[in-house]
Amino acid sequence: MPDDKDELTDITQILGNNLIPDLNTSDQPVIKRDVPELSAASVNKTYKGKPVSLEIEGGQEVFYKGNYVSSIPLMGAPLIIGRRDVLSGFYPDIDLAMYWKQDRAISRKHLKIFCDENGAWFVEDLCNHNATFLNAYKYPLNNERVELQPNDRILISMSLAIDFKVNNE
Secondary structure (H helix, E strand, O other), X not given: OOOHHHHOOOHHHHHOHHHOOOOOOOXXXXXXXXXXXXXXXXXXXXXXXXXXXXXXXXXXXXXXXXXXXXXXXXXXXXXXXXXXXXOOOEOOOEEXXXXXXXXXXXXXXXXXXXXXXXXXXXXXXXXXXXXXXXXXXXXXXXXXXEEOOOOOEEEEOOOEEEXXXXXXX
């Protein structure tokens, strides 16, 4: 009978190399730690002086502030993205409950979008079991924060993509 050491297998053998980021790849997201969040009143609501928004891929809609929308202007306040849970009384800022029927991998508190004191915008994965990906399914965020760049694509499970847009207004 094998001992515990024999049962431990390299994660790349389990998941395959395509799911594990190559540490030498230049397009890999840069993980940031200890990034302070700021209140909505104290943050720069732009990216290098230009307004920013989240665009839902393909014109799909999400529930935000009482309406179904496909574009959400970022105003500086941190946004929790997930699905509502009426029984516990949890209602995220951006509600993806309508996608949960087709994809059970959307968490109540799936991810957070926020801005730091320098005006940099970040995505943070909040779930323990379900995945958030940045730009490709081979870069999962696992309870990590990554700085967003213009046109970054946030992939929520396999159902929905949200693009970080810098507007030219």
